[in-house]
Amino acid sequence: MSGLIRFGVSLDSDLSRKFDARLKKKGYTNRSEAIRDLIRQDLIEEEWAGGKEVAGAVILIYDHHKRDLVDRLMDIQHDFSANIISTQHVHLDHDNCLEIIAVKGLSKNIQILADALKVVKGVKHATLSMSTTGKNID
Numbered sequence: 001m002s003g004l005i006r007f008g009v010s011l012d013s014d015l016s017r018k019f020d021a022r023l024k025k026k027g028y029t030n031r032s033e034a035i036r037d038l039i040r041q042d043l044i045e046e047e048w049a050g051g052k053e054v055a056g057a058v059i060l061i062y063d064h065h066k067r068d069l070v071d072r073l074m075d076i077q078h079d080f081s082a083n084i085i086s087t088q089h090v091h092l093d094h095d096n097c098l099e100i101i102a103v104k105g106l107s108k109n110i111q112i113l114a115d116a117l118k119v120v121k122g123v124k125h126a127t128l129s130m131s132t133t134g135k136n137i138d
């Protein structure tokens with residue numbers, strides 16, 4: 001952080017009322033923190049769109065009994081070992097597994113990795129949480 005600045009924002013009263021209602025619902029105690037978070041979210045979206053270094057997590061749900069599925073997921077993860085920080089595997093029940101794959105690297109590579117995992121036959125659900133290394137958002 002390189003010093004604090006203050007600026008005024010002009011808003012239509014309807015928009016302001018809706019924003020304040022959302023802030024209250026989300027638990028913000030003031031507008032400044034909410035606006036900071038919106039700005040950070042925008043900067044993070046720009047990091048992803050602009051091919052910058054990013055961090056995040058891929059979450060997979062799959063049935064480990066599906067033929068070749070686990071081998072295929074392993075092969076892909078080994079191909080992207082430079083981007084995978086850690087993997088946590090949870091046995092949800094007799095059939096279903098939840099895997100959390102922490103990732104870091106150029107956004108393009110992370111997106112390719114997430115897409116490759118998502119399309120493996122037998123993966124029931126896959127999400128990519130697009131976050132940040134945290135270096136450029138304060």
Ligand code: NI
Binds near residue numbers: 091
């Ligand atoms: Ni499992």
